[in-house]
Amino acid sequence: MADTAPPPSRHARRFGSIALQAALIVVVGGLAYAAVRNAAQNLADAHIVSGFAFWNNTAGFDISQTLIDYSPSTSTFGRAFWVGLLNTLLVAALGIVLATILGFIVGIAQLSRNWLVSHLAAGYVGLIRNVPLLLQLLFWYNSVLVSLPQLRGSVALPGGGILNNRGLFLPRPQIGSGFGYVVAAFVFSLAAVALFRVWGRRRQDRTGRPGHLQWWALFLAAAVLAFVFVVAGSPITFSVPRMGHFNVVGGVEILPELAALLLALSIYTAAFIAEVVRAGVLAVAPGQAEAAKSLGLRSGATLRLVVVPQAMRVIIPPLTSQYLNLIKNSSLAVAIGYPDLVQVFAGSVLNLTGQAVEVIAITMAVYLIISLATSLLMNLYGYAIAVEER
Amino acid sequence: MTTMGEKGYVRATPAERRPPPGDRSGVFGWLQRNLLSSPTDIALTVLCIAFIGWAVPPLVRFFVVDAVWSGADRTACLATPQNPVPGACWAFVRAWFSFFVYGFYPMAARWRVDVFFAALAFGIGWLAWLSAPRRGIGAIYFFIVLPLLSFVLLSGVPRLALITIPTELWGGILVTVVVATIGIVASLPLGILLALARRSDLPAVKGLAVAFIEFVRGVPLITVLFMASVMLPLFVPERLSPDKLMRALIGVALFASAYMAEVVRGGLNAIPRGQYEAAQALGLAHWRVMALVVLPQALRITLPNIVNTFIGLFKDTTLVFAVGIFDFLRTIEAARADPHWVTPVTGVTGYAFAALFYFVCCYGMSRYARSVEARLTRHRR
Numbered sequence: 001m002a003d004t005a006p007p008p009s010r011h012a013r014r015f016g017s018i019a020l021q022a023a024l025i026v027v028v029g030g031l032a033y034a035a036v037r038n039a040a041q042n043l044a045d046a047h048i049v050s051g052f053a054f055w056n057n058t059a060g061f062d063i064s065q066t067l068i069d070y071s072p073s074t075s076t077f078g079r080a081f082w083v084g085l086l087n088t089l090l091v092a093a094l095g096i097v098l099a100t101i102l103g104f105i106v107g108i109a110q111l112s113r114n115w116l117v118s119h120l121a122a123g124y125v126g127l128i129r130n131v132p133l134l135l136q137l138l139f140w141y142n143s144v145l146v147s148l149p150q151l152r153g154s155v156a157l158p159g160g161g162i163l164n165n166r167g168l169f170l171p172r173p174q175i176g177s178g179f180g181y182v183v184a185a186f187v188f189s190l191a192a193v194a195l196f197r198v199w200g201r202r203r204q205d206r207t208g209r210p211g212h213l214q215w216w217a218l219f220l221a222a223a224v225l226a227f228v229f230v231v232a233g234s235p236i237t238f239s240v241p242r243m244g245h246f247n248v249v250g251g252v253e254i255l256p257e258l259a260a261l262l263l264a265l266s267i268y269t270a271a272f273i274a275e276v277v278r279a280g281v282l283a284v285a286p287g288q289a290e291a292a293k294s295l296g297l298r299s300g301a302t303l304r305l306v307v308v309p310q311a312m313r314v315i316i317p318p319l320t321s322q323y324l325n326l327i328k329n330s331s332l333a334v335a336i337g338y339p340d341l342v343q344v345f346a347g348s349v350l351n352l353t354g355q356a357v358e359v360i361a362i363t364m365a366v367y368l369i370i371s372l373a374t375s376l377l378m379n380l381y382g383y384a385i386a387v388e389e390r
Numbered sequence: 391m392t393t394m395g396e397k398g399y400v401r402a403t404p405a406e407r408r409p410p411p412g413d414r415s416g417v418f419g420w421l422q423r424n425l426l427s428s429p430t431d432i433a434l435t436v437l438c439i440a441f442i443g444w445a446v447p448p449l450v451r452f453f454v455v456d457a458v459w460s461g462a463d464r465t466a467c468l469a470t471p472q473n474p475v476p477g478a479c480w481a482f483v484r485a486w487f488s489f490f491v492y493g494f495y496p497m498a499a500r501w502r503v504d505v506f507f508a509a510l511a512f513g514i515g516w517l518a519w520l521s522a523p524r525r526g527i528g529a530i531y532f533f534i535v536l537p538l539l540s541f542v543l544l545s546g547v548p549r550l551a552l553i554t555i556p557t558e559l560w561g562g563i564l565v566t567v568v569v570a571t572i573g574i575v576a577s578l579p580l581g582i583l584l585a586l587a588r589r590s591d592l593p594a595v596k597g598l599a600v601a602f603i604e605f606v607r608g609v610p611l612i613t614v615l616f617m618a619s620v621m622l623p624l625f626v627p628e629r630l631s632p633d634k635l636m637r638a639l640i641g642v643a644l645f646a647s648a649y650m651a652e653v654v655r656g657g658l659n660a661i662p663r664g665q666y667e668a669a670q671a672l673g674l675a676h677w678r679v680m681a682l683v684v685l686p687q688a689l690r691i692t693l694p695n696i697v698n699t700f701i702g703l704f705k706d707t708t709l710v711f712a713v714g715i716f717d718f719l720r721t722i723e724a725a726r727a728d729p730h731w732v733t734p735v736t737g738v739t740g741y742a743f744a745a746l747f748y749f750v751c752c753y754g755m756s757r758y759a760r761s762v763e764a765r766l767t768r769h770r771r
Contacts, residue, residue, distance in 0.1 A: 021593070035625035035626075114434050120441070130748065138719070138723070139738075143741060328610035360613065363616075364613050
């Protein structure tokens, strides 16, 4: 055995670790250098000029859903990038809201004392989590939404909407003059309700009488808002979609691609959020709920005041990673042609310009920034609700 | 203590006897406790039964009762006077089944795929059965012998009288299994290395590992696959440029290793410090501490999480469609459009079959992960 040799001195160990790190940096740097040199060579062979000059060139391709003004003949590739990014953010934001609502309902239902409710919820989670998201997306898009009626057989929905296989058409609100008064009245009544709530709390703390004043305040505020709305001359009108010869005219269009992506993303992510919620509620010691009950709180108040605030601390970190997964999964849009960032930018723009390195780098940077920003926000929220340790 | 003042209450008579609580056992007790304990509970039960009554019978009718089990082409699955609302077209799945499994792999060489499946199943069984004999050799078999054997079998070596089959012809479940297996075989060692690097005291090692892991985890798999498929050929000299499947495999392996690294790191963090110190006190050097004491324990307790990561990876293999690989889901998409079989129910049937396949695989793996977890935490109960 070599055990008789003296152990290496601290000096030698330090030298060894520096040498190891230097070697690692040299290897990684060398690989990066070789990759860049090869890329430059290959790009030169393919006559592709690297750089971001393409950003201001005219795009020349159409995009089916644009939240900002865009025209294929005059808009640039840069504009197409923003259109795609906004579409990604739109589907991610809507998906997060829907998935959270559905996920919390299913998560709570899994904990229900009702055997049927808890087993139905568990069945939902088990089924959805074990089938790939892409398969679910294709199912919604190709099998469910395609069976919607054709243009001529469009279904008129109550409230002025129209549904057919080209999408869901809803009335578009149009803002007239005098809308500022309504906004002012809205802000004013919101502030008034908040004040009432604070006052009601204080009174309850002082007298012990539960304050239900905020409901009256809410009612009053709604009445004031309605009054101002009528006096200002009803400044919101709706452009109702109607049937044209070849398409539906007017209104807001929700593309079937958007609907399918939203359905698939929120149903899939909700199953994961349900597990997060279930684990979070189970992590609250049962003694907490029992103590609340013995203090005389009803089950609703027990949940709202005792269990949920403590469960939220456990729920927030994994919930954040589910939100991030949803944002990243929205890139599956490319499979059904919803014009998100990947489909528009890493798809169409890359194919038209051939600037693979630049386009992929920008796309990845955007997702990185969104991911980092989301985790930053959720961490801040996590700090805000963290236990104040003594 | 309350003092016995004039207003104090002292019970002078015994409390009245109350009847014993009702029978809470048996079928009726169970029903009463679990389905009918309060008016809200009763309402929920009724709602659930109504939902099941609304949803289940049509599904059973579609997939079993009205389903068409055999037929030569689409006419079998169209609406007829005897069968006005046609159910699932399982005849379509039967007709295309071998395509779903092998893709365009040449008919004469398909036995090689079957041998590969058997060798893989053997390796998985060896590793998954926790009390199997010689699991160390099993690991060597799975991580070294099996990849070489698979390459020889699937790609072919002309010198061994196995003709070369280009990867463009591979498809279906074969490709899904290959991508998932390579993903796990490559990502586990890489992930362990990355996890060790991330816990290292050396700033350069740690910095590179953190940068790689956080970068990969911050971007969608599709962009990693795009990068592998579009940028990789640029980064290497033209003659070394890997083929399409190889590029996707590299992308999947890199992606999975970042997630695996975090799972392994969790396991390493769970090993108490005393284990390191005891091993060091016995005179083991750093690498031997890791290899002989810490990693075996860490990997054992993270096995459920490793399986869960693998389930995610298995589902994510469907994304290779984006770079033009013909995986199982793509074969379904292709067969669905076959004019000989196009009917209103073909698509749903294909998707149902795919869902069944993925569900059985993923659910089986998650049950396995749960049983390992139960075995690992048995001492706590």
